[in-house]
Amino acid sequence: MDLRNALLRVAARRPHVLIIGGIGTDRLRARVEQEVGRRHWTNAMAPADTDVLVVVGQPGRELRAVVDDVWATVPAPRARLDVRNEDEVTTALDDAVTVLQDLSAQRAGAPRDGLRSERPSVLSGAHDEHDDSSHEQGSGHEDHDGGHHHGGGMELPGGLAMADLGDDRDGLALDQLHVPLGPVLPEWPSGLVVDVVLQGDVIQEARSRFVDLDDLDATERLPAAARALESAARVLALAGWDGPAARARGLRDAVLFGGGSSAGVLEELDDLRRRVRRSRLLRWMLRSAEGGRSEVLGALDDKLLSARAAVAGGRGEAPVAVDLAALDARLVGAEFAAARLIVAVADPLPQPALTRPTDLGGAS
Amino acid sequence: MTTALFVVLAVTAVVAGALVFRVDSMARATFLLLLSFLAVAGLVLMTGLQYLGVVIVLMMVIEMVVMAVFMIMYMMNPAGLMPMSMFHNTRGAAVIAATTFVALAGGALLVDWPVRGGAPAPDLTMALGQSLMSGQMLTMMTLGVTLFATIVGTVVLAAGRGRYDRLGDELDAPESDDRDRGGVGR
Amino acid sequence: MSVALPLGWSVLLPVLLLAVAWAAVAADAVVAGRAAGRPVPWTVAAALPGREALRLLVGQRRRAVAGDELLRGVGGAVLPIAALLAAVVVPLGLRPVADLGAGIVWFNAMEVFAWAAVWLVGWGANSTLSLIGGYRFVAQGLAWELPHMFALITAAVGAQSLRVTDVVAAQQDLWFVVIMPVAFVAFLLSVAAMAFWGPFGAPLDRDIAGGAAAELGGVDRLVFMTGRWLLLVAAAAMAVPLFLGGGHGPWLPAWAWVLVKTLAVLAALVALRHRIPTIRMERWTEFSLVVLTPATIAQALVVTLVGLGEGGLS
Numbered sequence: 001m002d003l004r005n006a007l008l009r010v011a012a013r014r015p016h017v018l019i020i021g022g023i024g025t026d027r028l029r030a031r032v033e034q035e036v037g038r039r040h041w042t043n044a045m046a047p048a049d050t051d052v053l054v055v056v057g058q059p060g061r062e063l064r065a066v067v068d069d070v071w072a073t074v075p076a077p078r079a080r081l082d083v084r085n086e087d088e089v090t091t092a093l094d095d096a097v098t099v100l101q102d103l104s105a106q107r108a109g110a111p112r113d114g115l116r117s118e119r120p121s122v123l124s125g126a127h128d129e130h131d132d133s134s135h136e137q138g139s140g141h142e143d144h145d146g147g148h149h150h151g152g153g154m155e156l157p158g159g160l161a162m163a164d165l166g167d168d169r170d171g172l173a174l175d176q177l178h179v180p181l182g183p184v185l186p187e188w189p190s191g192l193v194v195d196v197v198l199q200g201d202v203i204q205e206a207r208s209r210f211v212d213l214d215d216l217d218a219t220e221r222l223p224a225a226a227r228a229l230e231s232a233a234r235v236l237a238l239a240g241w242d243g244p245a246a247r248a249r250g251l252r253d254a255v256l257f258g259g260g261s262s263a264g265v266l267e268e269l270d271d272l273r274r275r276v277r278r279s280r281l282l283r284w285m286l287r288s289a290e291g292g293r294s295e296v297l298g299a300l301d302d303k304l305l306s307a308r309a310a311v312a313g314g315r316g317e318a319p320v321a322v323d324l325a326a327l328d329a330r331l332v333g334a335e336f337a338a339a340r341l342i343v344a345v346a347d348p349l350p351q352p353a354l355t356r357p358t359d360l361g362g363a364s
Numbered sequence: 365m366t367t368a369l370f371v372v373l374a375v376t377a378v379v380a381g382a383l384v385f386r387v388d389s390m391a392r393a394t395f396l397l398l399l400s401f402l403a404v405a406g407l408v409l410m411t412g413l414q415y416l417g418v419v420i421v422l423m424m425v426i427e428m429v430v431m432a433v434f435m436i437m438y439m440m441n442p443a444g445l446m447p448m449s450m451f452h453n454t455r456g457a458a459v460i461a462a463t464t465f466v467a468l469a470g471g472a473l474l475v476d477w478p479v480r481g482g483a484p485a486p487d488l489t490m491a492l493g494q495s496l497m498s499g500q501m502l503t504m505m506t507l508g509v510t511l512f513a514t515i516v517g518t519v520v521l522a523a524g525r526g527r528y529d530r531l532g533d534e535l536d537a538p539e540s541d542d543r544d545r546g547g548v549g550r
Numbered sequence: 551m552s553v554a555l556p557l558g559w560s561v562l563l564p565v566l567l568l569a570v571a572w573a574a575v576a577a578d579a580v581v582a583g584r585a586a587g588r589p590v591p592w593t594v595a596a597a598l599p600g601r602e603a604l605r606l607l608v609g610q611r612r613r614a615v616a617g618d619e620l621l622r623g624v625g626g627a628v629l630p631i632a633a634l635l636a637a638v639v640v641p642l643g644l645r646p647v648a649d650l651g652a653g654i655v656w657f658n659a660m661e662v663f664a665w666a667a668v669w670l671v672g673w674g675a676n677s678t679l680s681l682i683g684g685y686r687f688v689a690q691g692l693a694w695e696l697p698h699m700f701a702l703i704t705a706a707v708g709a710q711s712l713r714v715t716d717v718v719a720a721q722q723d724l725w726f727v728v729i730m731p732v733a734f735v736a737f738l739l740s741v742a743a744m745a746f747w748g749p750f751g752a753p754l755d756r757d758i759a760g761g762a763a764a765e766l767g768g769v770d771r772l773v774f775m776t777g778r779w780l781l782l783v784a785a786a787a788m789a790v791p792l793f794l795g796g797g798h799g800p801w802l803p804a805w806a807w808v809l810v811k812t813l814a815v816l817a818a819l820v821a822l823r824h825r826i827p828t829i830r831m832e833r834w835t836e837f838s839l840v841v842l843t844p845a846t847i848a849q850a851l852v853v854t855l856v857g858l859g860e861g862g863l864s
Contacts, residue, residue, distance in 0.1 A: 007607070040583075077610075239828060243584075243587075246587060285827055337752070340757040391621055391673055392620075395624070414650065421659040422655065432673070432685075
């Protein structure tokens with residue numbers, strides 16, 4: 001047997017999987033995640049680290065373009081799957097391994113040395129270099145004031161607007177960067193895109209929206225308990241607490257797909273809640289400025305509590321709908337890591353960005 | 365062998381230093397400067413001053429990385445490869461550079477080099493420490509305090525919001541009104 | 551009075567470090583599986599490092615559009631080299647590969663190369679999230695450098711020498727961890743922080759999609775990640791000569807003691823990692839400067855006073 005074939009065979013046995021889904025694909029996505037976890041495969045963090053790209057559901061026009069962009073940046077050996085319903089999940093993942101192990105197919109389908117497409121990668125916020133017309137070589141101007149200001153919104157070959165200048169929170173004029181966050185980011189609500197203006201890693205402006213909202217009628221929502229657990233899992237994973245995050249995901253799967261008695265689920269939920277409550281370090285890390293109570297931590301506890309109520313057979317509170325405008329307002333001024341937590345905790349429902357009463361409730 | 369090493373390090377130091385002004389990316393300029401400093405540290409190591417040489421490496425790496433952070437503040441686009449000039453105040457700089465070079469080169473060529481008297485101490489690090497902590501104590505203390513005062517003064521002048529803004533005129537507010545609080549929660 | 555090992559050991563050193571790193575990765579996978587409630591069998595975990603390495607070796611390399619490939623390449627290569635150079639002063643037994651007179655300062659100087667490396671990789675990829683990862687690590691390094699340096703200096707003061715072998719010799723009767731516990735704890739934590747690993751892994755965290763390494767694929771990623779693990783292993787191994795008596799110990803030969811103690815330090819770090827969430831730098835920096843730095847200075851002062859009381863400087 002060819003050596004390269006053999007190497008490929010071994011390497012493909014535990015691939016890293018990147019799952020992309022639009023709005024309303026949460027259940028199917030959860031099913032894929034469950035299967036990936038059961039096989040001890042790894043969830044990829046970025047396209048560069050991806051072997052298998054799983055597209056769940058039927059992405060709309062905008063998301064499909066994003067998926068194509070992401071796919072163009074996935075290095076070979078690679079496999080791309082479309083999963084439309086839950087019965088396909090197991091066979092699709094089995095097929096992925098076969099594709100990964102097929103040397104000739106990989107050769108034929110390899111991207112040009114990882115070169116990116118012409119369109120900007122929405123995912124990574126990659127963008128093009130800094131144009132600087134005021135710094136022309138050898139212009140020799142004496143009174144250089146360090147300014148390389150130029151109107152924003154100018155498009156470069158890479159497609160993104162370049163950085164421009166703005167006041168930071170200490171009153172210094174520093175560079176700003178316009179970057180879209182999502183829709184493909186780890187622990188990110190399906191289909192959400194937040195266009196932000198970044199200065200360093202502080203968010204100065206934010207505008208969130210959902211892609212492909214026209215397909216909203218196709219949306220199927222997760223039951224309240226599963227949704228709350230999913231959101232809690234995201235918060236825990238973003239806080240870098242992988243063990244409890246995986247446990248929350250396991251509980252979500254138990255709620256969605258059965259497996260484990262209701263009493264067992266309740267017991268483990270209580271256990272998880274106790275651990276989250278008891279962790280002083282988590283409290284320290286999630287503490288926020290306003291009020292003595294940690295907003296993120298409080299919301300996390302609320303989510304686990306409401307999930308528990310729903311599992312126990314109570315009606316369970318309906319998830320608090322977070323207005324996109326309210327989310328934008330919360331994001332302004334947040335440091336990047338804090339902003340990720342705010343989004344994970346807010347867990348906005350797909351909705352057009354119409355005005356709603358600004359009620360944050362306990363959700364942010 | 366020693367000569368070859370010396371030549372390599374010396375040429376690296378000079379060439380990398382000159383390239384700082386030829387490249388058109390701030391990041392490359394910063395790290396070329398670092399390379400130049402590292403070559404100088406190598407030359408110091410060759411003189412047997414192990415401690416000083418290693419400390420130069422340590423300090424220069426930290427300094428250049430800190431400089432890179434300031435760079436991002438003023439130029440957020442990563443990998444900025446778009447050509448930009450690294451020159452400011454070219455005429456003045458040329459005069460200063462030429463004067464300094466003439467003075468130093470002239471000094472090196474014209475001054476009679478002293479003849480070594482005595483032998484180097486068995487442990488140069490120990491000798492350095494004893495010199496700093498006895499004969500040169502006053503110099504070092506003055507230098508240290510001056511540098512520290514400069515740092516503190518610069519920060520005080522530059523900070524838009526000091527502790528009196530955060531904690532009130534009597535510094536008696538139970539907690540500051542910062543949006544993001546630090547780890548100690550003040 | 552150099553007691554360095556024969557030159558051949560410099561070839562063996564990377565192999566040893568890689569072997570220990572392999573064990574650490576496997577142990578990490580096992581503990582992670584247990585913490586996630588989805589146990590990973592030992593057999594799978596033991597093969598995991600090799601399989602991941604193979605996966606990256608056959609993987610395609612990636613080039614960022616308009617990225618600074620030169621700087622990124624330099625950064626990626628510097629990381630494992632810095633880890634190896636840091637490890638040359640660690641005694642494997644009672645003798646290191648290079649017995650430098652200023653060994654402790656050398657170790658720290660090589661560690662800070664990691665700052666430059668991670669920043670370069672984050673910058674060169676031309677991606678915002680990578681850049682955020684890159685400068686998160688600079689903030690982390692700055693927050694840690696002072697406590698780390700004072701912890702190192704405390705051990706040097708205790709032995710009255712910057713030479714690592716002298717530090718080991720000074721611990722023949724009493725391990726330094728007993729007389730300088732604060733410095734030991736600060737060192738242990740900063741070791742993980744300097745290797746941007748575990749609870750201090752914010753520069754490569756999930757919230758920024760892998761951060762500085764987000765755009766690395768194929769062999770570039772392998773070199774970078776290996777470099778990180780090597781740095782962690784080298785730094786953990788350094789805790790042994792500085793605070794845990796080096797090769798001193800009953801029954802076993804010196805090299806075995808060093809190995810056992812290094813593995814114990816790594817095991818403690820791996821166990822710690824899965825018990826706590828990521829430590830965010832905007833919270834930690836103030837703690838580090840306001841609490842940890844004074845604590846380590848006080849520790850150094852106490853050790854100095856004890857040293858003076860016992861007869862002063864020789």
